[in-house]
Amino acid sequence: MAVTQTPRCVELPHGGGHYVLANARVPQGCVEGGVPASTHVCVDNLAELDIEVKGGQVAALYPAGGAAQHTSARRVDLRGKMVLPTFADLHTHIDKGHTTERSRNPDGSLSGADRSTARDAAFWDESDVCRRMDFSLRCAYAHGTSALRTHLINMTPKQTQLTWPAFSRLRAKWAGRVELQAVSLVVLSFFRDAAAAAALADLVAAHGGILGAAVCCAEKGGDPSDDWTTCEGDRDELLDRIFTLAKERDLDLDFHTDENGNELARGLRYVAQKAVQHGYQGRVVCGHCCSLAFQPPDELAATLEVVRRAGVTVVSLPLVNQWTQDRSHCGGRTPRWRGVTLLHELRAAGIPTAISSDNVRDQFYAYGDLDMLEVFTQSCRMAHLDRPYGDWPQAVTSIPADAMHLPQHGRIAVGLPANLVVFRGRRFSELLSRPQYDRVVVRDGAPLQVALPSYEELDYVPQAIKTGGWPQAVPYCLPTVLPGRAPHGGWCPARAQPATPPVTASLIVTSAPLPSHPRPLQATCLCCQWIMRQMERPW
Known part of the structure; x- marks a missing residue:
């Protein structure tokens, strides 16, 4: 399961191939061996470059606008977007x-x-x-x-x-x-x-x-x-x-x-x-x-x-x-x-x-x-x-x-793998003001087609909970529950006082389907909420 991403800041050729990232802005120190002669370096030490990518590598670096004189590869105009190495x-x-x-x-x-x-x-x-x-x-x-x-x-x-x-x-x-x-x-x-x-x-x-x-x-x-x-x-x-x-x-x-x-x-x-x-x-x-x-x-x-x-x-x-x-x-x-x-x-x-x-x-x-x-x-x-x-x-x-x-x-240089990150931000004040979730990660010349994993993937039940070992693991934060036995009613140990809604669940640790229980535990403690969400799922 993955989180839906916002539209990307730039569309690159699927699968990579041969192309030029034109009018990129790269922190000068990230270019191994220095930038080409006559490269314009603007405010905050950003070098304006054309980056030629071919065969998964950085094939050449040119001053911005210079690639067209040397290659007919597809040109992707970044319009000043910043590029960093991975x-x-x-x-x-x-x-x-x-x-x-x-x-x-x-x-x-x-x-x-x-x-x-x-x-x-x-x-x-x-x-x-x-x-x-x-x-x-x-x-x-x-x-x-x-x-x-x-x-x-x-x-x-x-x-x-x-x-x-x-x-x-x-x-x-x-x-x-x-x-x-x-x-x-x-x-x-x-x-x-x-x-x-x-x-x-x-x-x-x-x-x-x-x-x-x-x-x-x-x-x-x-x-x-x-x-x-x-x-x-x-x-x-x-x-x-x-x-x-x-x-x-x-x-x-x-x-x-x-x-x-x-x-x-x-x-x-x-x-x-x-x-x-x-x-x-x-x-x-x-x-x-x-x-x-x-x-x-x-x-x-x-x-x-x-x-x-x-x-x-x-x-x-x-x-x-x-x-x-x-x-x-x-x-x-x-x-x-x-x-x-x-x-x-x-x-x-x-x-x-x-x-x-x-x-x-x-x-x-x-x-x-x-x-x-x-x-x-x-x-x-x-x-x-x-x-x-x-x-x-x-x-x-x-x-x-x-x-x-x-x-x-961690560097950009001719002959190295084209492992880059393209951001919408054009200068540091833009780059560092927004989270840049629409960045494009380039690995070996090809844009990644992956999204961030969903936190819901972590909503699994550790084996220690299934076997009843967790009361000793977290003695003050989770309800006291033993295999096949109901918890004490109506108390959240993390609060040391009667707990209140909104969360209600029957807590009985068992490998069988959970039966209903006449004395459900109510809790506002996030840890207790977490464990109760797991209890609502069949194992």
Whole structure:
């Protein structure tokens, strides 16, 4: 099932073939090797080009109006519409995606997200994980992403056993459409168990993945009391172990660092120092890095210098960090800071800096659709990436693609695949003002004929609910129901008071058709509404 799309911003030859995208406007930094001589570059560094497409590749680039002198191919006049290369999304969590309604984060905090995610893991099985991950990839693909890296939560044996086979299965399924990569996600203290650490590294290597860890990344990250991600007493030893495991298996590294507003959270610096010591320059990514915004000038300068020398790519996650950060005082308090790392300072220091989606519709962020244009749009507004826009479009295209070692992604160049996104917007003020749902995604020269999947596809019943395991999974949010037994009547545990209409349903978990019940449960809690919608369907 798919959502009906609005008319496209331009009609391209079905199946591709040989044609010219005439009068396109392309961010100059997205053109590999520079634009042709005499190309007019207008406001906001937009190059006006004719793009010749042939055999699925970019055959030639000409100054706008110049293609007619060199080719008789069909001409599609874009009239100044913007064209970008397809996106690369460097930091996501599609294994957890689309779970927010069944295991809500009660306060929106980082710690609340951790607890809610742990509860939701009771729902996970092979079918559930694969269906949600595939749904996410379909969204990303339709929006114009051609490369995506996901972190896979490996905090329990069950999660590890489910996520890596699901990743390998989906990587094969999506090959040639979305280049999928995966990172193991555990806390730093996990590496105290040398045998378990080696086993995880072996598993990652067997699946062609990336080794990862969370460093100084809890709400109290950087504080000696945080023995999960800061590990004050043995941090150096644990980081050495991670780098050694990676070097022995030729694995790249990808860390969650400093996802908080604590001045003493300096995981980014610790990781960069180890990258230099181990000669691992250019093979490390660090995400979040929020606490940079709180470091004194001298500490900040020292951190930026070692990160530059280490060749670490920093990926900022503005949408998620502005949602989770500064929630330590819950209950009607307006946040005082945006949660975004120092994007301008990082770029000025010569550090490759990317922007990515992070979480989507889960306990860490209840929104999002893996639409990198939305990510870029909101990042421009939150981090002031617009005066000038400069090379910031590369933060969602070529820079993350380079960190993923995908030199053919995220850029436009003669001889590369014609993987493009055509937008109705003709300049940034238009591009970033509307959602551009009528965009045309071009893959290997041909326009995609796909639509976004419908959320109704996610209205399935996880096996844990069918077997009655879910009351333990979500103890405070869903009614207490056991197989073949009716719930207590008229109460919604999420409200801790008698619930009210409009939703009414009989809740009896059984594999047989549902009988009527004289004491139906009424609820306004969205989680209860969700489960009751499922109960109305025959299994």
